[in-house]
Amino acid sequence: MELSKQSGKASLSGRSSLQDYLRELLEKADITLGGDRPWDMQLNTPGVAERIFTGGSLGLGESYMDGDWEVQSLDEFIHRVLRARLARQVRPTRVLLHYLKARLLNRQTVSRAREVGERHYDLGNEFYGAMLDARMTYTCGYWKNASNLDEAQEAKLDLICRKLQLGPGMRVLDIGCGWGSFMAYAAEHYGVECVGITISRQQAEYARRKYPDLPLEFRLQDYREVDETFDRIVSIGMFEHVGDKNYRTYMEVAQRCLRDGGLFLLHTIGSNHRSHGSDPWIDKYIFPNGELPSVGQIGDAVDDLFVVEDLHNFGPDYDRTLMAWYRNFEEAWPRFAEELGERFFRMWRFYLLSCAGAFRARDLQLWQWVLSKGGTQDVYPRVT
Secondary structure, three states, X not given: OEOEEOOEEOOOOOOOOHHHHHHHHHHOOOOOEOOOOOOOEEEOOOXXXXXXXXXXXXHHHHHHHOOOEEOOOHHHHHHHHHHOOHHHHOEOHHHHHHHHHXXXXXXXXXXXXXXXXXXXXHHXXXXXXXXXXXXXXXOOOOOOOOOOHHXXXXXXXXXXXXXXXXXXXXXXXXXXOOOOHHHHHHHHHHOOEEEEEEOOHHHHHHHHHHOOOOOEEEEEOOHHHOOXXXXXXXXXXXXXXXXXXXXXXXXXXXXXXXXXXXXEEEXXXXXXXXXXXXXXXXXXXXXXXXOOOOHXXXXXXXXXXXXXXXXXXXXXXXXXXXXXXXXXXXXXXXXXXXXXXXXXHHHHHHHXXXXXXXXXXXXXXXXXXXXXXXXXXXXXXXXX
């Protein structure tokens, strides 16, 4: 374990306990152990500090799942921790293996790609239907002129259609199509035909049943297996599962499948720095083998393949989206409590609210990249 401070490395010798050190760190984020504000941390059992300092975010999340500590406003707690950059002062050796594996191994091969579909997206359509909007859109909404989740998600779908300059008769590929919300919206409002690929069997089956009368095709397929030509390509919230060892391959597939002069919109969560692997807790419990790209990593991946026409960041909107999902989840929980159990509830609560806090702290971003194959004839119009 290494504990560091701006003035250099500090030893724990001379401190009465790890809990005292935890108290000192949290005070830098205006968080009080045992305080009475919504973001103050309450310890329910001994040993929480030890789990945090030996396991980092994994120890923090697992001890929360076990009920070892509590906080009324978990999203604000995480926001304050990240804004104060406390994670930089806790570097546990326990999670080094996680990052070494991500650095050295390709954890997003074709054979492993379906793991996240089976473990996360196949939790059940009823579960996600209770948490998401009416269209089942599991990505960031666009809240510029929206007052509720349904409006924000429909605004996001329309924003993407306008950025892609969709028109009747176009053939569109949706890489990571989810439950088909974008494809259905684009077909209904812009007259296009769509092919969607997903690694979740439940998503594909749901979408086929829901949209039998629209010109949509849903495939259970890995992106690397696609070799057809499309007028437009879209990928909304799937790139986070690709991994840095596959970014270039992903872009080569998109470039190969896009007609000359066509547009490709990439909607992805992004990181402020290059990284290898995801947060250890998120990787273990929520999105196995996930990885968040940086601007530079995406730039490297598109080099000599695409012209970057536009880059739009509306990361703060993900905070509002996640909080809306959490309210829906909490309200619907009695329907799932017996089947999933209390530990799942605390796990999912930690997932949604910690991510909301991370976007609020601007530790995470949400980008929409518009890429063209060969460049547009005129200046690409700014669409908001």
